[in-house]
Amino acid sequence: MIESKAWDWSKNESSSWLVPSIETCYLSEVWRSKGFNKFLDLGCGLGRHSIYLAKKGFEVNAVDLSDYGVNHLKKWAKEEQLNIDAQVCDMLNLPFEDNTFDCIIAYNVIYHTDTEGFIKALNEIKRVLKDNGELFITLISKNTWSYQSAEKYKRVDDNTILRDEHETEKDVPHFYVDIEDIKRYFIDFDFVKIPVEETEYNMDNTKYFSKHFKLIVSKK
Structure with missing residues (x-):
């Protein structure tokens, strides 16, 4: 299993990482209506989702x-x-008791590993999430240009390459999935929201498009 590697946030120049995702705004209302309270921001980055949900109570x-x-x-x-x-910790070894959290966000996080690491990280999420608790997670699609052009990068395994085009994530592993992978890895979850593949483009160079799946799942 490849060693986990942190983003170098000191090199970040984008203010977008300080703004909560639109899904977080929606989830804060839905989760509150379900009586959820204890929340884990897994891979919090600079803290945009933590701040937003703390303000929501x-x-x-x-x-x-x-x-x-x-x-x-x-x-x-x-x-x-x-x-x-x-606190600082590796997603492969979360410092929490079993069944601790009502809800978890892992936004652009647990695909920064290889296949073995992804499975271990997902098992850690299942361990600390309560039964019927919910997870919002983003996963990077095999239809993304970087996976389609994987010969340019060092391949770690069939699903994983090392990318180097951004200073913040230089040599950070990226694990890619398709729908069949999602069905297999999330067998212990119910889909609250059907996986949707969304595309983001770099307007300065449109060949650099990124495709992600966004999932809301509930622990069985």
């Missing part, structure tokens, strides 16, 4: 492999006077 834990990201979140939370438990 959730009890927030946040973890990331990046010291820079976790320290940024801690400083941000202090400025906002929010109580967020943020």
Whole structure:
């Protein structure tokens, strides 16, 4: 199994990573209506989802492999006077008891590993998520240009390559899936929302398109 590697957030120049995803806005309302309270931001980055959900009244834990990201979140939370438990850890070994969380977000996170690491990370999510708890997760599609052009990169296994086009994620592994992979890996979950493959384009160079699946699943 490949060693986990953190994003280098010190090289980030995009303010988009400080703005919560639109799905988080939706999920905060849905999860609150279901009585969910204890939330894990898995791979919190700079903390955008943690801050948003803490403001919505959730009890927030946040973890990331990046010291820079976790320290940024801690400083941000202090400025906002929010109580967020943020710590550095590897997604392959989460420091929480079984059945701890009502809901988890893993946004552009657990595909930063190889196949063995992905399975282990998903098992850790299942372990710390309560029965009937929900996970929102994004996964990168095999239809993405980088996987289609995998000969340009070092291949780790059939689903994984090392990419180097962004300074923040230089040599960070990327694990890719298709629908059949999703069905196989998420056998222990019910699909709250059918997986949707969405495309994002780089408007400066449109050949660099990215396709992701967005899933909302419930632990059986």
